[in-house]
Amino acid sequence: MEQLFSIQRQLDNKILEEHGLQRDEVRTDKLLALQVEIGELANETRCFKYWSRKPAADEGVILEEYVDGLHFILSLGIDGGWEKVPAQSADKMESLTEQFHAVYQAVAVFYTKQSRDSYLTLFQTYLKLGEMLGYNEQDIETAYMSKNNINHKRQNEGY
């Protein structure tokens, strides 16, 4: 997981440079971007759609949404200088829906008080969500690398 921070830093720096921005001025946008990605992820799992019989999206689609959120979480860690994250994950809630609420709660706490502690809670709650979705660390790293390459390409193509 730790090497992902340096890979993320390279992508962030490229994006900032492309768009003529400084790391500090995009923090609040980045936090909103994370909230949006978490919503997109929840939407693909359909875990809260008690009114619908339609099944969840394919695993690959869900995993791609998951690693979009991970990009922003890694990036927030770089912003704060918290690039060493203990591997353990947070408590597991009793359902996916509850776990999504726990992640949103962790984002809200982090928004109000951006500290190493609140960052670790956010990171670990998000890792637990990944575990509950059925992904192991290898799945996540592979999917992260693949999306990271796409993000680089998009910047090169003037996204």
Ligand SMILES: O=c1ccn([C@H]2C[C@H](O)[C@@H](COP(=O)(O)O)O2)c(=O)[nH]1
């Ligand atoms: O500073 C940034 C801004 C964006 N992204 C990545 C994270 C997501 O993978 C992707 C989101 O882009 P959309 O596909 O939602 O446009 O961009 C970063 O890694 N760092």
